[in-house]
Amino acid sequence: MPSRSSARLAALTVAAVCSAASAVVLTSPAHADSVRVHDIQGTTRISPFAGQKVTDVPGIVTATRTYGSSKGFWIQDPTPDDNPATSEGVFVFTSSAPKVAAGDSVTVTGTVSEFVPGGASSGNQSVTEITKPTVTTVSTGNAVPAPVVIDEDSVPDEYAPAGDTAANGSINGAALDPSAYALDYYESLEGMNVQVADTRVVTATDPYSELWVTVKPWEHRNRRGGTVYGSYDAQNTGRLQIQSLGATADFPKANVGDTLEGTTTGPLDFNQFGGYTLVASRLGTLQSGGLERETTRKQSRGELAVATYNVENLDPSDNTFDKHAAAIVNNLQSPDIVSLEEIQDDNGAKDDGTVDASETVNKLIDAIVAAGGPKYDWRSINPVNDQDGGEPGGNIRQVLLFNPERVSFVDRAGGDSTTAVGVTKVHGKAELTASPGRIDPTNAAWSNSRKPLAGEFVFRGKTVFVIANHLNSKGGDQGLTSQYQPPVRSSEIQRHAQATEVNAFVKSILDVQKNANVIALGDMNDFEFSETAKILEGDGELWSAIKSLPRSERYTYDYQGNQQVLDQILISPAIRRGCDFDYDSVHVNSEFNDQISDHDPQVLRFRP
Known part of the structure; x- marks a missing residue:
């Protein structure tokens, strides 16, 4: 699979965003024991189907990515299971511009892959994907599954579980506990349609049209609007990177302390340049916090x-x-x-x-x-x-x-x-x-x-x-x-x-x-x-x-x-x-x- 460059690209095109429609249309697969998205995602970071072919996986297209080396689309099962550890969304890697649109009901046949952004030597977590897909469109114009709201109440205060010493400290094999650890919570939403609202910017927009927000307004906040990292045990769990599926020219030029007012919605991805990232189909409206550059005092003659x-x-x-x-x-x-x-x-x-x-x-x-x-x-x-x-x-x-x-x-x-x-x-x-x-x-x-x-x-x-x-x-x-x-x-x-x-x-x-x-x-x-x-x-x-x-x-x-x-x-x-x-x-x-x-x-x- 080609390497992915995340949002560090020039030309972006806006993904189609569907409007709410009538009931979702999903046809029954040819066989009763069809694998669904939550089965593929499983209850750990590594899919139990990794390396295996899956057939007629049903889902609704929530967003498409038509730019860069990681072209494809996200699907989500509108009929979730009752296990909060299993994500209902997954990325389908097409390598070329996908021929589906948000709101399409599809079935996907392909190979489950665990892609590590930055390569295995980076130590990064992997992204569960379906590769080499054959896609069948069942219907169009369906309602995209409602986004999961990520906020201060949903994200745990503990950042990550301890790694398995027998696996060099890896957490890949550990059962996800999204109620206890922030990284487990985000992983349980990998590929799903998510939403944040009225979030404060905690890292200014960078040259690659990315910024960071926090969903925890008071987490180690300072007087200028940022979030301070004060120890190895204070990773600040409310931080989340925001990119856009839209054109970079339209991405807001934010400073720390600004606010993305309203809702920002899109699939939750994982990339080499920041980990868990909300790739927005819809961005909130930037509201300036009025931050100004500081000036120190002049030294006295004797100083x-x-x-x-x-x-x-x-x-x-x-x-x-x-x-x-x-x-x-x-x-x-x-x-x-x-x-x-x-x-x-x-x-x-x-x-x-x-x-x-x-x-x-x-x-x-x-x-x-x-x-x-x-x-x-x-x-x-x-x-x-x-x-x-x-x-x-x-x-x-x-x-x-x-x-x-x-x-x-x-x-x-x-x-x-x-x-x-x-x-x-x-x-x-x-x-x-x-x-x-x-x-x-x-x-x-x-x-x-x-x-x-x-x-x-x-x-x-x-x-x-x-x-x-x-x-x-x-x-x-x-x-x-x-x-x-x-x-x-x-x-x-x-x-x-x-x-x-x-x-x-x-x-x-x-x-x-x-x-x-x-x-x-x-x-x-x-x-x-x-x-x-x-x-x-x-x-x-x-x-x-x-x-x-x-x-x-x-x-x-x-x-x-x-x-x-x-x-x-x-x-x-x-x-x-x-x-x-x-x-x-x-x-x-x-x-x-x-x-x-x-x-x-x-x-x-x-x-x-």
Whole structure:
């Protein structure tokens, strides 16, 4: 079977939606023991008929998908059984545009298949389908079975059952308990016509015409309308992805906190890019929540403002420089030091050996000046070509911007792409052996990943050490809707090794100078409650300043309806001890459909 691309496609056509008609017309199959949809779906995630041919399966067409590599239609049995664990709907994969319409009464003969979006290695659950079908239309114009209403009362608070240890943690063989677990509940509705009403948007519309809503209005809600992911046991069961069977041009451009008013109705699908998804034949009407981008306060004369900002694969060909500059100048109030992540080399993804990023950085600096900001200076170290991960050919790296009118950079020769920076003691104070310098860049922990960039600054006569980070991404981790519960987070192995190296380097500074001002910041690609964060913090060498915010305000990123922390600013005891610091996660990107980066920047203000 060809791979499926979900809604990540260009041309979509509207599926026919039937109006209510008279009684459903279903002919009796030729044999009395005919298999029905609920028999095919069964009471577990895997059909008891998987791999077998089924004959004359009756159903009403509820919707058709005429685009992409997963063309076909959904049927639903209008005569359900009395078992809530067995779905009455199933997708019929035709591979070409289906010749049926919503409201058709059909019988389907074909082979039952368990299709895994993204392939078996993804760990995703499978979709039960009928493939290689022969379809007979019995009648047309029938009423589509009434949608099942998904709401806060129907979705359980527990997310998933524990996986079977004898099956590597898989839940595929477990009997569904839709009254106990959200994933079981959604699975029991796979392929069925469902409906949500008056739902709040919790992830803005993405470039693929998808958004996320919640059917649980008060589930970990924050003041800006999102849903916060605060622990591995708080998966937020009310989240549901919404796509459309209609044209992408008509899909609403929603921000977090907006509402899809009225009803959104269609079959419940499962895809590689979000799991359970309502593929809407009818979309609710978008009502704006009026969300506005945040602006932090300006640092006082005696405060040093240090920020981190992932600018998402910025290269000279991008058209976002003016917008990034406006965010830095207006929303971040021109911090004294800015750690930039994902600065690409001067020709972006072109893989020709170019590693220098002077054009990229200077174009941003010029845009900042044009926006009314300071003339920043900058320091960085070019990576070895194609050795730091990220987009192939892009050679992403961290860059330290600084305002020379407010802070000075201590240049100390010796730092390059492969030489490790160290710490020495001079007149009783800690100094870097190279500034800028990279932390142990040849260590296996940094294989195919960004190496931390350390720099030494002086502000009002006080030394401040800044370590810019971009740790290993979460790519390869199993999703929350994985068939394996709990999901395997394989990317943590390397990230833990990296966090160990960063903590050890910070400790080497503090061993020399206990009261040193040290900041480790950047895209840590992990949560403030994660083991990665605990390793970074160590035995008190560092502390993640985002934990100074209320739990409902701890987020820098929005993924599949879960607002979460990926970017952090960690501070040494000398900064934390006096409690004379102020931390702000400035929400200018993650909640908006017109974001220029998928990350929100953060700012720390303190008096060294």
